[in-house]
Amino acid sequence: MSVREFIDCHFHHFNAGEVRKSANSLVDFVQSGGKLFITLAGAMSTARLGKTLAPLINSGHVAGISCTGANLEEDVFLLTANSHYETIDDWRSLSAADDTELLGRKLNRVTDVCIPEEEAIRHIESAILPLWQDYSSNSKSALPHEFFYEILLSGDLTVDGLEDESWVMAAAKNNLPLFVPGWEDSTIGNIFASHVIDSGINASTIKGGIHYMTELAEWYENQTTPLAFFQIGGGIAGDFPICVVPMLNQDLQRDAPLWSWFCQISESSTSYGGYSGAPPNEKITWGKLAKETPKFVIESDATIVAPLIFAYLLDL
Numbered sequence: 001m002s003v004r005e006f007i008d009c010h011f012h013h014f015n016a017g018e019v020r021k022s023a024n025s026l027v028d029f030v031q032s033g034g035k036l037f038i039t040l041a042g043a044m045s046t047a048r049l050g051k052t053l054a055p056l057i058n059s060g061h062v063a064g065i066s067c068t069g070a071n072l073e074e075d076v077f078l079l080t081a082n083s084h085y086e087t088i089d090d091w092r093s094l095s096a097a098d099d100t101e102l103l104g105r106k107l108n109r110v111t112d113v114c115i116p117e118e119e120a121i122r123h124i125e126s127a128i129l130p131l132w133q134d135y136s137s138n139s140k141s142a143l144p145h146e147f148f149y150e151i152l153l154s155g156d157l158t159v160d161g162l163e164d165e166s167w168v169m170a171a172a173k174n175n176l177p178l179f180v181p182g183w184e185d186s187t188i189g190n191i192f193a194s195h196v197i198d199s200g201i202n203a204s205t206i207k208g209g210i211h212y213m214t215e216l217a218e219w220y221e222n223q224t225t226p227l228a229f230f231q232i233g234g235g236i237a238g239d240f241p242i243c244v245v246p247m248l249n250q251d252l253q254r255d256a257p258l259w260s261w262f263c264q265i266s267e268s269s270t271s272y273g274g275y276s277g278a279p280p281n282e283k284i285t286w287g288k289l290a291k292e293t294p295k296f297v298i299e300s301d302a303t304i305v306a307p308l309i310f311a312y313l314l315d316l
Contacts, residue, residue: 041233069186082161
């Protein structure tokens with residue numbers, strides 16, 4: 001049976017039931033003319049979410065994405081160095097000495113998988129640095145993801161993976177609106193800072209978060225279809241874009257529509273005061289969602305749930 005048939009048949013109660021209800025509601029939303037705005041926190045790219053997210057982007061269902069700098073770069077790392085990644089089977093048993101050995105081999109561990117320093121990170125640095133240097137020398141500037149789009153579309157990158165499983169490649173080919181708040185907190189962001197310090201590149205070569213917010217505000221006001229806010233995890237990737245609505249309505253005194261549908265996949269607990277765990281009703285008080293907005297919270301592992309919902313929407 002298809003993923004949709006399996007979920008409809010077996011997912012009934014608790015978090016499983018919430019997965020089915022949210023997926024079914026999202027299908028109705030999209031079939032009624034709505035589109036998704038997706039936010040990516042955590043290490044979803046290294047978890048290979050591109051396997052289902054790239055087809056979703058190519059289907060035309062995705063209006064825009066907000067992601068951390070890590071998710072932006074790690075999808076491209078995987079595309080260019082797939083065969084050099086190493087999986088750690090019994091990662092919970094690793095000792096400090098084991099991790100030190102991985103460091104010596106230039107393998108950067110993310111839970112149970114290691115990103116190769118030379119083949120992934122330094123390869124992207126060598127591809128993107130000439131662009132930074134050119135923009136700096138000519139007093140030009142661009143947003144972080146625009147540099148990634150340029151190197152991906154140039155055809156000059158070594159591809160050591162499947163292009164149709166890269167969500168950033170799909171986004172670049174579709175010129176999808178992308179927002180990467182806090183990009184400085186990423187490996188390539190750190191590398192850019194090192195070149196500002198040591199190579200004389202102008203820091204203004206790369207635009208920052210305020211540029212992203214103003215771009216997001218203009219983009220949001222120009223949307224003509226209802227938008228579903230599909231939040232994976234918490235943090236800045238979700239908190240940043242959802243705030244564009246109260247910013248438009250309360251700070252600029254405009255009349256922007258609220259987000260039309262909401263779902264968050266998270267393990268964050270609200271009782272600890274974590275802002276990323278703010279439940280949907282709390283968002284009503286901030287002018288982000290309305291009383292009647294369909295709202296879903298799935299308290300589960302996003303690396304399991306997000307691919308299921310994306311596959312459900314694609315009817316795989």
